[in-house]
Amino acid sequence: MTAPLALPPSSQLAVNVLDAQSLLTAFGVLGVGVVLFAETGLLIGFFLPGDSLLFTAGLLCTGGAGRGVHLSLGPLLLAAAVGALAGAQCGFVLGRRAGGALLARSRSRRLAEGARRAEELLGRYGHAKAIVLARFVPVVRTVLNPLAGALGVPARTFTLWQVAGGLVWSIGLTLAGYALGSSIPDVDRCLLPLVAVIVVLSLLPLAAELLRSRRSARTEEARG
Template identity: 60%
Template sequence: MNGSSLLSAFGALAVLVVTFAESGLLIVGFFLPGDTLLFPAGVLCATGAAHGGTSLSLWQVMLCAAVGTCLGAQCGYYIGRRGGRAMLARSRSARLKTVVARGEELLNRYGQRKAIVIGKFVPMVRTVLGPVAGVLEVPTKTFTLWQVVGGVVWSQSLILLGFWLGAAVPGVDNYLLPLVALVVVVSFLPVLLQRRRH
């Protein structure tokens, strides 16, 4: 499930589907390339490279990313809100209860608004944020507003960074793999720093 293959097969539609699933569907969201799809999509929009016969349009990629991430997070929130407590009560999974406890700690430490926005920039946290906020009954209005702010800033900044780099550096699309690896390392830095503090 690498980003280049998905972009090659489905173009901007891949961006919509992947950002939706990664932002709200716990079971599959962990295994999907969010950061590693948006950045190369931006680069390919700038270079005009026809990837797998499909040329990517910047406005389509940006629109699909914003819609996918916002709708996905909202869907995850409603799943957590409607059935999360019952599932948590029945579950024997210590891991699931740990995730909810850490989510609660994150919301309490940074405040709901800040935690929701920051969570969008951290892989894995982005996937569990919506369902956990639903389980913890974060007010719908608060969650919706701040997940849209965080989701739009996260998705658009990665695409535009890729677009800028693709426009500024000739032949950069030949070095997508090392650049994607760099994006993954940078996106995991907050998690690693947090673990080091603990």
């Protein structure tokens, strides 16, 4: 009589899609590319942890975090860049073809808020700066791509600046995690606080730009 097939415990099968380390443990480098594509190209991926995923993946390349999980830096950088760039371009094409219908059908308050902020970015900073800044804002980086397509942003302009912003975001956060993991021993003991810090730091370019814009507006009002 054939022995029954042994199955792994359910705890090993479960994957928390909101937890970067759980995703990396389950899917490795391939998971990074897929998650970034979904987050930046498909509206259903707005909740995925892009920032923390990139930073944590960089840490795991050093072997200093995530017990039993180790990633290779070269393939990781390639997967991150391809996922981020292909996803954004896919979102733009979907927005160009479907217009605003994709966003209009969504009942998610977070998506609606993200769409509002994305439209504000495009109106306030122009296409180039808005496309780059949006990469560093969760939800906004998901919504801005189809919104840019729906609003008729020129394809050449969008492609140029989404590539520039996508490379800075995906490769920059990954290398930041790798550099920190290489320089700090036992970095896994403070992994969660570090991920929180890097997410906050990723928002600094947008915060600095907003502050500069407000100061410029006040100066113009004072002159007027």
